[in-house]
Amino acid sequence: MxxxxxxxxxxxxxxxxxxxxxxxxxxxxxxxxxxxxxxxxxxxxxxxxxxxxxxxxxxxxxxxxxxxxxxxxxxxxxxxxxxxxxxxxxxxxxxxxxxxxxxxxxxxxxxxxxxxxxxxxxxxxxxxxxxxxxxxxxxxxxxxxxxxxxxxxxxxxxxxxxxxxxxxxxxxxxxxxxxxxxxxxxxxxxxxxxxxxxxxxxPHGRWRFDFRGEANHAGTTRLADRRDPMLPYAEAVLAARREARLAGAVATFGKVAVEPNGVNAVPSLVRGWLDSRAADQDGLDTVVAAVEAAARDHAREHGVDLDVVRESFTPxxxxxxxxxxxxxxxxxxxxxxxxxxxxxxxxxxxxxxxxxxxxxxxxxxxxxxxxxxxxxxxxxxxxxxxxxxxxxxxxxxxxxxxxx
Known part of the structure; x- marks a missing residue:
């Protein structure tokens, strides 16, 4: 077989x-x-x-x-x-x-x-x-x-x-x-x-993080003038690892989609999917809330909008x-x-x-x-x-x- x-x-x-x-x-x-x-x-x-x-x-x-x-x-x-x-x-x-x-x-x-x-x-x-x-x-x-x-x-x-x-x-x-x-x-x-x-x-679930910035030329746009959604996304990835370690849980950004997805383009959208799991509901809630808070803080810092959608959840x-x-x-x-x-x-x-x-x-x-x-x-x-x-x-x- x-x-x-x-x-x-x-x-x-x-x-x-x-x-x-x-x-x-x-x-x-x-x-x-x-x-x-x-x-x-x-x-x-x-x-x-x-x-x-x-x-x-x-x-x-x-x-x-x-x-x-x-x-x-x-x-x-x-x-x-x-x-x-x-x-x-x-x-x-x-x-x-x-x-x-x-x-x-x-x-x-x-x-x-x-x-x-x-x-x-x-x-x-x-x-x-x-x-x-x-x-x-x-x-x-x-x-x-x-x-x-x-x-x-x-x-x-x-x-x-x-x-x-x-x-x-x-x-x-x-x-x-x-x-x-x-x-x-x-x-x-x-x-x-x-x-x-x-x-x-x-308990486990999947959350979609949509970071919306502004597309621009990677070679001519000053760093100070950029609204780059990749930066708060990167901070969210690091926050997921940090918060999961503190809570004895797991959290992973394992899938990402980028628009327009060009080597020489500042992205307009970075969409990342968070998978998180913990031994109990309180632990899971703590991790996801902390990751979202960090993502929102860094999104504001870079002039980026953020939407978070829970796509699935299993208690x-x-x-x-x-x-x-x-x-x-x-x-x-x-x-x-x-x-x-x-x-x-x-x-x-x-x-x-x-x-x-x-x-x-x-x-x-x-x-x-x-x-x-x-x-x-x-x-x-x-x-x-x-x-x-x-x-x-x-x-x-x-x-x-x-x-x-």
């Missing part, structure tokens, strides 16, 4: 993946998912929001156990973020069939669409639509960098954008959703464990405690005489579909060790032995939840 999926959407120069929503690479990933489902005799379907499902058993029975993740990527992303959860889900079903497991509940593998938000700027579009956290009207307003709207992109890919929207009937069929994901950090590497259980997702997500504890029990957590967990429980600053769905259905996550901690990069990795350990852990969890 991994070898078949590996080349899809991989850029020959960067070595990273460009599997963006409703593109050719996305279509290839979807075809791969369908092939895997049909090869196992699973019932394949695509819901109104473009999410793919592969069912073992009748979903109408309810109380289904679902696993999976996503197949899209960030620009020049790594091979594991998302796909590891989908590949491992199919492999876990193979493992259970090899054990002769008898399922008492329906089981499904899911591929949620547009989790990364790389094309339209909003993460977890598929799961947000399904859970009602993104309305159809809001989704129809999403536009990519080329001015293509989400409805146009869906139509071009052969899907009906008029059908998107909340899907409570589907969610009502699901008793538990367990997402396996490569760890985006080094907690497991430092603890020496191959697999971990998620406790919560930090802290505490995964279902009952489900988390049941998974820990299944995996043998707490059986040592010392009482130490065999499978550690850890928080994460990364958002996931499981976090979006947590407000609607019981959700949980398993993490697989990432030896470098690098993620959203071609350098993202996981050892084959650790991936196999993740598959076995997921199989044990599915067996414990669906075969009783």
């Amino acid at each position: 991994w070898d078949r999926l590996r080349p899809v959407g991989r850029h020959p120069e960067s070595g990273g993946y460009r599997r963006f929503a409703w593109t050719g690479a996305d279509a290839e990933c979807r075809a791969w998912f369908r092939e895997q489902a049909e090869a196992r005799g699973l019932t394949h379907e695509v819901d109104r929001n473009g999410n793919q499902w592969a069912w073992l058993g009748d979903p109408a029975r309810g109380d289904a156990v679902v696993t999976g993740s996503h197949l899209d990527s960030v620009p020049d992303g790594g091979a594991f973020d998302g796909p590891l959860g989908v590949v491992s889900a199919f492999a876990a079903l193979d493992e259970l069939r090899g054990r002769g497991a008898r399922f008492a509940k329906p089981v499904a593998v899911v591929n949620f669409g547009d989790e990364e938000g790389a094309r339209f700027g909003l993460a977890c579009v598929g799961s947000r639509l399904t859970s009602g956290k993104l309305t159809a009207r809001q989704a129809h307003l999403l536009t990519d960098a080329d001015g293509v709207t989400l409805p146009r992109a869906m139509e071009a890919a052969g899907y009906d954008p008029e059908a998107i929207g909340p899907d409570p009937e589907r969610l009502a069929r699901i008793g538990a959703f367990v997402e396996l994901h490569v760890e985006q950090g080094r907690a497991l590497d430092l603890s020496g464990d191959a697999v971990g259980i998620a406790s919560s997702i930090w 802290v997500v505490e995964f279902d405690n009952v489900l988390r504890d049941e998974i820990a029990r299944i995996l043998g957590a707490g059986n040592r005489e010392s009482g130490r967990l065999n499978v550690p429980v850890l928080g994460t600053g990364a958002g996931h579909d499981a976090g979006i769905l947590a407000g609607s259905i019981p959700t949980a996550m398993l993490f697989v060790r990432n030896p470098t901690g690098v993620s959203h990069s071609p350098a993202e990795s996981a050892a084959e032995d650790d991936c196999a350990a993740g598959v076995l852990a997921l199989a044990d969890v599915l067996e414990g939840l669906a075969c009783r």
Whole structure:
């Protein structure tokens, strides 16, 4: 499975993946998912929001156990973020069939669409639509960098954008959703464990900072006469690093757009996107407020106007405690005489579909060790032995939840 999926959407120069929503690479990933489902005799379907499902058993029975993740990527992303959860889900079903497991509940593998938000700027579009956290009207307003709207992109890919929207009937069929994901950090590497259980997702959001100055000639305009938006933007970048360090949080300006974007031109507009995450809401509010205050102070100093727009926000997500504890029990957590967990429980600053769905259905996550901690990069990795350990852990969890 991994070898078949590996080349899809991989850029020959960067070595990273460009599997963006409703593109050719996305279509290839979807075809791969369908092939895997049909090869196992699973019932394949695509819901109104473009999410793919592969069912073992009748979903109408309810109380289904679902696993999976996503197949899209960030620009020049790594091979594991998302796909590891989908590949491992199919492999876990193979493992259970090899054990002769008898399922008492329906089981499904899911591929949620547009989790990364790389094309339209909003993460977890598929799961947000399904859970009602993104309305159809809001989704129809999403536009990519080329001015293509989400409805146009869906139509071009052969899907009906008029059908998107909340899907409570589907969610009502699901008793538990367990997402396996490569760890985006080094907690497991430092603890020496191959697999971990998620406790919560930090609150996080994305803010757009629009610095508006005055375009001018870089060679003839005196420094004193300039209204250069690049200067307060640069100060905002430094403020983000400073304030995040003080608060024990993270804050990143990772995307920037400049107009007119000429080497010999003073910019008229610098638009930067801030991503910030913290262990609690107060910490996040403190960081973002401080960054905005610094940006406004420096914008005034340079005669630049500033607009700040919060484009997305997800509050802290505490995964279902009952489900988390049941998974820990299944995996043998707490059986040592010392009482130490065999499978550690850890928080994460990364958002996931499981976090979006947590407000609607019981959700949980398993993490697989990432030896470098690098993620959203071609350098993202996981050892084959650790991936196999993740598959076995997921199989044990599915067996414990669906075969009783």
